[in-house]
Amino acid sequence: MTRRRWPGVTARTAALRVVAERGGMGVTLVFYVLVVVVLASLWRVAVGANGGNVAGYGAAAITWYVVTTEATVIALNNRLIADTGRDIGSGAVAVELLRPASVLGVRVFSELGRCLPRLVACAVVGGVLALVTAGAPPRPATLALAAPSLVLAVACNIVAQHAFAATAFWLRDAGSAWFLYQKLIFILGGMLIPLEALPGWLERTASLLPFRAMSYAPARLASGHLEPVLLVQQVGWLVVLVGLAGAAFRAGERRLQVVGG
Amino acid sequence: MRGLAATFRNALAEVRSNRASFVSQISVMVLNDIVWVFFWVLFFRRVGSVRGWDGRNILLLLSVLTAAGGIALGVLANARRIGTMAVDGQLDAVLALPVPPLAHVLLRRVEATNVGDLVFGVVLFLSAGSPTPARAAVFVFAVAAASVLLTAFLVLAGSLAFFAGRNEAGELGFHAMIVLGAYPIDIFAGAAKVLLYTAVPAAFVSSVPARLIEDFDAGSAACLVAVAGVFAFAASASFTLGLRRYTSGSVWTR
Numbered sequence: 287m288t289r290r291r292w293p294g295v296t297a298r299t300a301a302l303r304v305v306a307e308r309g310g311m312g313v314t315l316v317f318y319v320l321v322v323v324v325l326a327s328l329w330r331v332a333v334g335a336n337g338g339n340v341a342g343y344g345a346a347a348i349t350w351y352v353v354t355t356e357a358t359v360i361a362l363n364n365r366l367i368a369d370t371g372r373d374i375g376s377g378a379v380a381v382e383l384l385r386p387a388s389v390l391g392v393r394v395f396s397e398l399g400r401c402l403p404r405l406v407a408c409a410v411v412g413g414v415l416a417l418v419t420a421g422a423p424p425r426p427a428t429l430a431l432a433a434p435s436l437v438l439a440v441a442c443n444i445v446a447q448h449a450f451a452a453t454a455f456w457l458r459d460a461g462s463a464w465f466l467y468q469k470l471i472f473i474l475g476g477m478l479i480p481l482e483a484l485p486g487w488l489e490r491t492a493s494l495l496p497f498r499a500m501s502y503a504p505a506r507l508a509s510g511h512l513e514p515v516l517l518v519q520q521v522g523w524l525v526v527l528v529g530l531a532g533a534a535f536r537a538g539e540r541r542l543q544v545v546g547g
Numbered sequence: 548m549r550g551l552a553a554t555f556r557n558a559l560a561e562v563r564s565n566r567a568s569f570v571s572q573i574s575v576m577v578l579n580d581i582v583w584v585f586f587w588v589l590f591f592r593r594v595g596s597v598r599g600w601d602g603r604n605i606l607l608l609l610s611v612l613t614a615a616g617g618i619a620l621g622v623l624a625n626a627r628r629i630g631t632m633a634v635d636g637q638l639d640a641v642l643a644l645p646v647p648p649l650a651h652v653l654l655r656r657v658e659a660t661n662v663g664d665l666v667f668g669v670v671l672f673l674s675a676g677s678p679t680p681a682r683a684a685v686f687v688f689a690v691a692a693a694s695v696l697l698t699a700f701l702v703l704a705g706s707l708a709f710f711a712g713r714n715e716a717g718e719l720g721f722h723a724m725i726v727l728g729a730y731p732i733d734i735f736a737g738a739a740k741v742l743l744y745t746a747v748p749a750a751f752v753s754s755v756p757a758r759l760i761e762d763f764d765a766g767s768a769a770c771l772v773a774v775a776g777v778f779a780f781a782a783s784a785s786f787t788l789g790l791r792r793y794t795s796g797s798v799w800t801r
Contacts, residue, residue, distance in 0.1 A: 309713060309715050312715065313715050313718055313719060316719055317719065317722050317726075320722065320723055320726055320727070321726055323739070324726055324727060324730050324734075327730075327734045327735060327739075328597070328730055328734045331597050331598060331734045332590070332593075332594040332597055335594060335595065335596070335597055335598075336594055336595070340593060340594055341593065465575055465576070465578075465579050466575065466578060466579070469578075469579060469582040472582060472586065473582065473585065473586060473589075478586050479586060479589055479590060479593075483589070483590075483593045484589060485589070485592075488589075
């Protein structure tokens with residue numbers, strides 16, 4: 287594998303593995319449909335009870351919002367922080383240092399490859415579900431921006447989870463941190479509730495943090511809001527997060543000690 | 548019974564052996580549950596009430612669900628792992644013991660993280676459920692019935708793995724109950740609502756118990772007990788039948 291080709295090969299191999307494992311994909315999709323149906327029903331009932339509008343979202347907009355946010359989260363391995371932290375804490379990551387490629391890079395591209403087939407499947411199923419239950423997207427043209435935004439969202443999330451998990455180089459365990467990280471995406475990332483529906487102080491706090499790039503941005507676009515600046519913000523956050531995760535892994539790798547290794 | 552009691556004492560001792568880890572795992576789950584409370588508070592502050600459910604009702608629902616979930620997934624932690632154990636052939640150790648296999652499996656492992664749910668559910672009820680002696684008694688009854696039902700459903704869904712050879716049904720059953728139980732039943736309509744009172748009885752794990760605490764009704768209580776009983780019988784029967792098809796994996800496990 288040449289230096290130039292390893293990211294593509296890594297991602298493609300991981301993607302093919304996920305596609306071949308149909309049972310796992312089926313479980314992911316059924317779970318996705320379940321969550322979307324429940325959450326979209328809740329929000330549509332709430333919109334109906336509030337004169338057809340909550341925080342600027344109508345029934346169709348909120349449904350497209352929900353199918354998008356859920357796709358960004360369910361397509362990912364939600365225990366990535368714990369899994370990565372365990373590999374670091376146990377020293378298993380040391381074997382990866384022998385490769386002529388960055389440990390972080392291989393892990394990120396591998397996870398991206400695993401995630402993309404699930405993301406595409408969830409987005410397609412979610413789109414059909416939204417069409418059937420709530421009708422066409424409020425502004426179909428914005429879906430063209432939502433598609434790259436979805437990929438940027440999961441990329442930001444994967445890189446951020448690695449930055450988080452890198453604490454295991456020092457603490458030896460990322461433990462249950464994934465649980466709390468996930469909840470930050472739920473609220474500050476706009477997964478459960480659109481950021482416009484948060485109280486002002488919390489909305490302002492969320493606007494300063496990277497979590498909105500991981501879920502809210504593509505959902506805002508898919509719900510009919512033509513705001514290309516969201517894509518720019520996502521790219522900006524991706525650069526920052528890659529820098530943080532890269533620095534953390536470089537420092538951690540220098541510190542790594544393997545018991546009995 | 549003495550054997551089962553000893554098994555459970557061992558499981559408790561094991562989970563508490565690392566006290567710092569035990570406390571930290573419970574704390575993480577409590578924090579996680581607080582985020583859900585926060586979400587519901589934000590939600591109802593924004594939308595008012597939804598089909599008769601408001602912030603007060605939803606906190607009751609959450610207290611019952613987390614307490615029942617804490618018992619089914621924390622105290623009887625293997626309830627969720629029946630399917631995995633069946634598929635991977637991990638039941639050998641249990642079958643060699645002079646105790647009822649299902650009861651032993653259920654009591655053999657305590658999961659600290661989910662014990663946090665139980666702690667949270669009780670604290671939430673005491674702090675936000677307007678506890679009176681009568682309401683507390685109904686809360687205890689409702690949580691007991693809901694945890695029997697949830698445990699039985701998880702065992703039933705997991706036992707399908709004995710016959711199917713795969714555990715997807717168990718995993719989906721678990722996710723379905725937890726996701727569907729976390730929302731008020733009245734946001735659903737038609738076939739979905741029927742489903743939640745029958746095949747995936749999530750309504751009886753959260754919404755029905757929460758309503759009983761708010762406004763006790765003997766008919767609904769009897770219905771809750773009956774549904775829990777039916778699922779408990781079905782779970783026990785399917786596990787027993789499934790064991791006849793069980794193939795050893797030569798794995799000695801807990």
